[in-house]
Amino acid sequence: MSKYMNDLFITSQTFAFLLDPLSHEFMRRALMISALVGGVCGLLSCYMTLKGWALMGDAVSHAVMPGVVVAYALGLPFSLGAFVFGVGSVALIGFVKQKSRVKEDTIIGLVFTGFFALGLVLVSKIKSNIDLMHILFGSPLGISDSDVHQTILICLIVVLVLIIYRRDLMLYCFDPTHARSIGINTGLLHYLLLSVLSLAAVAGLQTVGIILVVAMLITPGATAYLLTDRFDRMTFIAVISSIISSVLGVYISYWFDIETGGSIVLVQTTLFLLAFLFAPRYGILKINNLN
Amino acid sequence: MELFRNTDEVEALRIQADQVCVDYNGTLALYDASLKLKAGCICGLVGMNGAGKSTFFKALMGFVRPSRGKILINGSSVTTAQKDQAVAYVPQNDGVDCSFPVSVWDVVMMGRYGSMNFLRVPRESDKRAVFDALERVELVSLRNRPIGSLSGGQRKRAFLARAIAQRASVLLLDEPFAGVDIRTEKLMADLFVQLRQDSRSILISTHDLSHVRDFCDVVVLINKTVLAYGETSEVFTSENLSMTFGGMKPDPISGSISFDE
Numbered sequence: 001m002s003k004y005m006n007d008l009f010i011t012s013q014t015f016a017f018l019l020d021p022l023s024h025e026f027m028r029r030a031l032m033i034s035a036l037v038g039g040v041c042g043l044l045s046c047y048m049t050l051k052g053w054a055l056m057g058d059a060v061s062h063a064v065m066p067g068v069v070v071a072y073a074l075g076l077p078f079s080l081g082a083f084v085f086g087v088g089s090v091a092l093i094g095f096v097k098q099k100s101r102v103k104e105d106t107i108i109g110l111v112f113t114g115f116f117a118l119g120l121v122l123v124s125k126i127k128s129n130i131d132l133m134h135i136l137f138g139s140p141l142g143i144s145d146s147d148v149h150q151t152i153l154i155c156l157i158v159v160l161v162l163i164i165y166r167r168d169l170m171l172y173c174f175d176p177t178h179a180r181s182i183g184i185n186t187g188l189l190h191y192l193l194l195s196v197l198s199l200a201a202v203a204g205l206q207t208v209g210i211i212l213v214v215a216m217l218i219t220p221g222a223t224a225y226l227l228t229d230r231f232d233r234m235t236f237i238a239v240i241s242s243i244i245s246s247v248l249g250v251y252i253s254y255w256f257d258i259e260t261g262g263s264i265v266l267v268q269t270t271l272f273l274l275a276f277l278f279a280p281r282y283g284i285l286k287i288n289n290l291n
Numbered sequence: 292m293e294l295f296r297n298t299d300e301v302e303a304l305r306i307q308a309d310q311v312c313v314d315y316n317g318t319l320a321l322y323d324a325s326l327k328l329k330a331g332c333i334c335g336l337v338g339m340n341g342a343g344k345s346t347f348f349k350a351l352m353g354f355v356r357p358s359r360g361k362i363l364i365n366g367s368s369v370t371t372a373q374k375d376q377a378v379a380y381v382p383q384n385d386g387v388d389c390s391f392p393v394s395v396w397d398v399v400m401m402g403r404y405g406s407m408n409f410l411r412v413p414r415e416s417d418k419r420a421v422f423d424a425l426e427r428v429e430l431v432s433l434r435n436r437p438i439g440s441l442s443g444g445q446r447k448r449a450f451l452a453r454a455i456a457q458r459a460s461v462l463l464l465d466e467p468f469a470g471v472d473i474r475t476e477k478l479m480a481d482l483f484v485q486l487r488q489d490s491r492s493i494l495i496s497t498h499d500l501s502h503v504r505d506f507c508d509v510v511v512l513i514n515k516t517v518l519a520y521g522e523t524s525e526v527f528t529s530e531n532l533s534m535t536f537g538g539m540k541p542d543p544i545s546g547s548i549s550f551d552e
Contacts, residue, residue, distance in 0.1 A: 050391060167411035171401055174391045181352045181380045182405035182457065183373040229392045229437035 021254045030140040033151055034246035034264065037203045038216065040155045042242025043162050044200045045221030046235045047193060051173045055105060056090070057217040059112035060194070061201040063089030065119030065210055068135060068202070073126045079150050079202050086198025087191075089115050116210075138209035138261035140250060147206060154203045158196050169193060170231055207246065208261035216242070219268040226272075226279040241271050304366065305330050305461050305492035306351065311360035313346050320346040324360070324517045328509075330460070331490035333483050335503035335523070338513040339536055344496040347513065348463050351494075352378055365460060372461075376405045379459030381450045383466045389439045395449050396434040399424055402457035424456035427485070429478065444475030451482065462486065462493045468502045480506055500532070 021027040048057050064082035071081025089111055096107045123132050134142070143151075162169070171179045172189045180186045197217070204213035224237035249264030256263075277283050306328035313321040321343040328334055338344050349355045350362060353369040364372035372378055379402070402424070403417040413421075425431045428448035433441065438449060447467060454462050468476060483493055483506060497503060503510055503523065510526045512518040512535040519531045 050388075164410065167404065170393075171404060174393060175382065175387050175401070177352075177380055177382060177386070178401060178453070179404075180354060181373065181378055182376055182402075184404070225392065229439070230394065231392050231397070234392050 017255075018251070021251065026141050027250070027254060029143060029148065030250050030260070031247055033143055033148060034140050034207045034250050034260075035243050036155050037151065037207045038220075038242040038246030038264070039239050040158050041200050041204050041213075041216035042220035042239040043235055044158065044196060045217050045219065045242070046224065046231070046238050047162075047169055047173055047221075048197070048217050049221035049225055050170075051193070053193075053197070054214065054218045055108050056194075057197060057201070058214040059093065059108045060086045060089060060197050061205065061210055061213040061217070062112040063115035064198060064201050064205070065116050065135065066122050067119075068205075069119055069122040069126060069130060072130050073122075077150055078147075079154055079199065082202040082205075083195070083198050085115065086201060087195055090194050090198075134209070135205065136209050136211055137259065138205060138207050138212070140207045140260050141253075143206060151203050151206050154199050158199050158203070161192060161196050165189065165192060166235075208264055212261050212265045215265040215268060219265070219272050220245070223268075223272045223275045226275040226282045229281075242268070245271060303330050304328065305332075305364065306494070307363040307366070308347075308350075309361045309363075311347075311350060311357045311362060313343075313350055313355050314358050315355075319515070321350070321513075322516050324513065326511055326517055326520060328461075328492050328494065330492060331487045332508045333487055333493045333495065333506055335507035335510040336494055336496040336513065337498060337500065337503055337510060337535060339498060342514045342535075343516075344513060345465070348380065348465070348494075348496060351461070351463060352380060374405075376457050377459055378461045378463065379454035379457045381447075381454050381462060381464045381467065384443050384446060384470055386465065387450075389441075389446065391438065393438055394435050395425070395430055395438055395441065396421060398438050398449050399434075399452045399456050402453035402455070405457065420456045420458070421452075424452040427455060427482065428452045442472075443470040444472050447471055448475060448478065451479070455486070460491050462491060464493060464495045466497055466499075467495060468497065468499055500527075503527075 022031075048054060064086045067081035067083070067085030068078045069081075070085075071078045074081075093104075093107050093111050096102065096111065097104050100107075102110075119135075120132075123130060123135075131139075133139075168179070168184055168189055169192075171184070172186055172193075176186050179189070200217065201213050204216040208216055220238040220242035221234070223241050224234040227237055228234050245267040246264050249267045250260060252258065252267065253260040253263040275283065277285050280286075304327055306326060308324055308326040311321060311324045312319070324343070324347060336344050336347065346355065350357055351364065351369065353373050362369050364377055365375070367375075369378075399421045400413060400417065403413060403420060404411050407413065407417060422431070425434055428451055430445065430448055430452060433445065438446065441449060451464075451467075467479065471479070486493060487508075495503070495507065504527065507523050509521060510523045511520045512526060512531055514535050514537070518534050519526045
């Protein structure tokens with residue numbers, strides 16, 4: 001009898017642990033938006049890691065900063081400003097690369113820090129109600145209605161593009177020469193992927209902020225890459241692991257009263273470390289290979 | 292120009308390059324390159340590194356536009372050939388990322404993408420084409436393996452199968468014999484003969500002369516332009532070869548060139 005009561009107590013305690021946060025509107029919203037953004041960034045992360053665009057992801061996510069500031073100052077949707085600056089930075093990287101003898105990774109580093117610095121200067125100069133800390137570190141707990149709507153729209157666009165072009169983008173990442181030789185417009189795919197990257201970076205900065213958004217764009221893909229040899233499975237694992245990280249991250253930040261963006265990315269990093277150690281074929285411990 | 296008036300002749304020609312010049316921002320990579328390749332032949336494209344072999348391939352695939360001259364594939368423009376899936380490129384082994392998470396089947400299926408609908412959903416006919424192609428290169432049993440787990444020779448066969456599944460009439464092969472074992476080499480040689488019987492034309496870019504002698508009907512020697520072109524036995528003179536390789540005479544027995552590589 002007492003044992004039964006005890007079990008019941010524990011069960012209700014566990015549920016309270018999980019359900020309590022849901023009684024707050026801001027938590028429901030934060031969980032919903034983090035899971036959505038996590039899933040979308042997770043899907044994109046497969047292409048980023050396979051294409052070798054981690055640095056490009058970092059660049060674009062930093063370069064959207066002045067765009068966000070300018071858009072807020074002009075009363076435009078922040079996603080529009082971010083998109084323009086994100087794609088603009090990549091175009092600039094391409095232009096400088098073509099016209100100078102400086103190596104590409106140097107140019108990427110140079111351009112994105114330049115844009116980021118411009119963003120910092122603009123924030124300090126333009127009178128607005130932008131909270132620098134929110135842009136830098138994200139604030140899913142304090143996200144506004146209009147931001148929620150914009151983020152949902154962005155996520156829908158990104159998912160739609162990635163679903164419609166998934167085979168073409170996969171082929172583009174794997175063997176662009178073949179793609180081009182059979183008449184697929186690889187230039188279009190290149191800019192499509194960049195545009196989607198800019199959009200996803202804006203969505204991601206809502207939850208984890210500009211500094212950490214690159215983690216959302218590469219870590220789930222890297223984790224999934226260690227766990228499978230099939231592209232479809234890789235996208236599935238990346239999306240699931242990214243959603244789990246986001247939801248768990250928000251919960252942990254609530255339970256322990258810690259910074260949300262950091263918490264989400266730490267969970268992602270932990271999942272990667274687990275895969276790195278224990279992945280059946282590619283983990284360093286290679287558990288399955290022992291038998 | 293007068294040469295190509297006869298339509299029968301045009302149809303029987305797979306590749307027709309007429310005084311093709313390609314330059315990259317003012318640097319001449321290829322000039323006055325003319326070549327006619329019949330349907331159903333195996334042609335070696337021989338030259339040093341930087342002699343313009345890959346530029347010529349790029350021009351045939353439509354990646355670079357000749358600044359002068361004209362290229363016709365199956366009698367129509369390169370753009371049309373691309374849309375018709377007429378040209379297939381078989382990359383060198385280090386040309387693609389082989390840790391990519393795709394199976395052998397997936398890779399060969401990529402040959403069908405150009406003929407599929409917008410979403411690239413394979414039909415029954417696509418699956419059959421992939422299976423047939425895998426059968427021809429003897430990789431059916433390995434079709435579910437990740438491409439990265441294959442040996443160099445098997446991987447080469449997988450990419451050949453992709454070109455076969457594509458049903459391309461012109462196959463461009465980049466150093467197909469590099470890092471390939473004897474078994475694969477024999478299999479590939481048999482395959483080339485089969486493909487030739489299907490009246491497909493194969494252009495093999497290489498600087499390995501012994502293989503050219505064994506496999507190719509015709510040979511093109513290039514060094515920024517077409518130096519010599521014709522039946523392998525006629526073109527392979529020591530004079531021509533020393534012209535191709537900048538005065539260095541290759542070893543007549545092994546066919547290897549001492550300073551190359």
